[in-house]
Amino acid sequence: MMVLAMLRAGAWRAVIGVSGAAALIGGCGVAFRSTATALLPIAFTLLAAAAAFALDEPASLVVDVTPTGPVRRTGIRALALLAPFVAGALLMLAGALRGLTLPWPATALALAGNVALGFVVASVARTRTGEPGAPASVAVVLILLTPTLLPAVASRVSTFPTGGGDALSSNTVWWSVLVVGTAAVGVSVSRRPRWIPGLR
Amino acid sequence: MTAALAPTRPEPVAGRATFVTLAARELRRFLVNPVFLLAVAFVAWATATTPRSIIEIDSADFYVAVFLGGFAMMATFWLTRSTRYSEPVLGVTPTTLLVRTAALCTVAVVPMLYSVLILLWFLRFHPIGDPVYGAFSSPAQAAVLVSQFVVPSLGGPLLGVALGRWARFPGAAFVAFLLLFGWGNLVTVPSLSHPDSTAATAARMFAPFSFFSFAGNGPDVTTWRGSPWFFIGWQLALCAIAVLMALLRGAEGRVRSRVIRALAITLVLAVVLLVLAVSGGFAHAVRS
Numbered sequence: 001m002m003v004l005a006m007l008r009a010g011a012w013r014a015v016i017g018v019s020g021a022a023a024l025i026g027g028c029g030v031a032f033r034s035t036a037t038a039l040l041p042i043a044f045t046l047l048a049a050a051a052a053f054a055l056d057e058p059a060s061l062v063v064d065v066t067p068t069g070p071v072r073r074t075g076i077r078a079l080a081l082l083a084p085f086v087a088g089a090l091l092m093l094a095g096a097l098r099g100l101t102l103p104w105p106a107t108a109l110a111l112a113g114n115v116a117l118g119f120v121v122a123s124v125a126r127t128r129t130g131e132p133g134a135p136a137s138v139a140v141v142l143i144l145l146t147p148t149l150l151p152a153v154a155s156r157v158s159t160f161p162t163g164g165g166d167a168l169s170s171n172t173v174w175w176s177v178l179v180v181g182t183a184a185v186g187v188s189v190s191r192r193p194r195w196i197p198g199l200r
Numbered sequence: 201m202t203a204a205l206a207p208t209r210p211e212p213v214a215g216r217a218t219f220v221t222l223a224a225r226e227l228r229r230f231l232v233n234p235v236f237l238l239a240v241a242f243v244a245w246a247t248a249t250t251p252r253s254i255i256e257i258d259s260a261d262f263y264v265a266v267f268l269g270g271f272a273m274m275a276t277f278w279l280t281r282s283t284r285y286s287e288p289v290l291g292v293t294p295t296t297l298l299v300r301t302a303a304l305c306t307v308a309v310v311p312m313l314y315s316v317l318i319l320l321w322f323l324r325f326h327p328i329g330d331p332v333y334g335a336f337s338s339p340a341q342a343a344v345l346v347s348q349f350v351v352p353s354l355g356g357p358l359l360g361v362a363l364g365r366w367a368r369f370p371g372a373a374f375v376a377f378l379l380l381f382g383w384g385n386l387v388t389v390p391s392l393s394h395p396d397s398t399a400a401t402a403a404r405m406f407a408p409f410s411f412f413s414f415a416g417n418g419p420d421v422t423t424w425r426g427s428p429w430f431f432i433g434w435q436l437a438l439c440a441i442a443v444l445m446a447l448l449r450g451a452e453g454r455v456r457s458r459v460i461r462a463l464a465i466t467l468v469l470a471v472v473l474l475v476l477a478v479s480g481g482f483a484h485a486v487r488s
Contacts, residue, residue: 039385
């Protein structure tokens with residue numbers, strides 16, 4: 001009962017809406033194969049931003065002082081990540097059916113890493129605000145776009161498995177994000193919200 | 201005996217003073233916005249690290265539009281929405297929403313001026329007439345530079361204000377930015393394989409930013425179809441549409457009908473300029 005109530009209060013419109021925008025852009029990349037390597041990273045960035053809205057809690061002033069702990073609340077809200085994961089998986093499936101020649105295991109890892117990054121940033125920000133979605137999503141977009149937009153960074157770090165080169169591989173980047181992110185979520189859910197007076 | 205003094209129309213003067221004060225305040229807020237500061241730093245870094253020896257300008261100019269147009273759009277969206285929660289208080293002040301929106305629009309001057317500085321720096325290494333601009337005439341080369349450096353830096357922040365006035369979703373700015381960025385990539389690709397196609401040219405021009413040449417990995421620069429001058433007109437029409445859309449929110453009575461009429465005229469003008477941009481320029485792609 002409580003699980004359903006918590007899920008109902010989630011920012012589903014934001015999560016599903018941004019995932020839909022990602023599916024739209026990624027779908028164009030799959031439909032026009034020559035644009036796939038440009039549009040799929042943008043779609044994955046949007047999926048990361050969608051994941052950042054998973055922990056938004058408009059009624060946090062009330063919810064955060066209930067006996068339900070942050071671990072359980074975060075776990076329930078993590079179910080919202082299914083939306084960006086499903087959108088990304090459908091894009092990959094469509095890409096494979098269209099004959100895109102991408103390294104699929106590395107692409108799947110990039111999808112998991114992107115979504116996880118959005119959730120991690122939101123989880124850390126959730127200790128300071130009840131609705132971390134907006135600032136966390138902007139932060140995630142800025143972080144993920146930097147290697148795409150700045151040639152000096154792109155030559156050193158790769159966030160999407162599109163090619164070789166001497167840059168740090170996307171697998172290394174995303175495994176690191178998953179490991180560090182798991183620790184960051186663990187630390188953030190073990191803390192009480194700092195922004196409610198009297199709970200420090 | 202008393203002397204009656206004629207009033208010296210104090211209202212417009214007071215209104216102008218209020219607008220200037222508000223605009224100065226919004227400028228100060230914009231200048232310390234972290235997203236805008238990040239954009240300024242990224243542009244400076246990209247300008248400093250871009251190799252001086254380039255084959256054509258596309259590899260060195262897009263980041264100005266992305267950062268000063270796109271990131272500044274997110275900053276002005278943030279700025280516009282920041283007063284949303286204080287609207288019950290602000291709404292009863294003598295300053296109308298229209299004046300506050302107009303004051304917000306003035307901040308777009310800042311990224312535009314910064315882009316002019318970057319453009320002047322760029323011209324030091326690649327002056328007009330340089331082979332990197334392709335087969336365009338000197339005035340057309342100047343138009344390409346203005347359309348790729350300056351106008352997107354003006355239009356992005358204006359779009360941010362319009363989005364901030366109309367969109368309720370707090371992530372609307374980055375979604376719009378990524379959709380426009382993706383659209384820019386998508387509509388450029390057909391011109392790579394079909395440089396002479398009118399449809400491909402129309403698709404490429406139907407965006408707030410457009411490339412006008414391509415080199416790939418070879419030494420030759422292919423100059424695409426399309427008129428840079430009319431494209432600037434199309435971009436400026438888009439800027440005007442953004443401003444009018446922003447002003448429409450909260451406009452009432454006669455002002456509202458005027459804004460709607462101006463919006464309709466600007467939309468027609470935008471379509472005409474887009475058609476001229478597509479049909480102007482070279483009749484087919486030119487390799488040089």
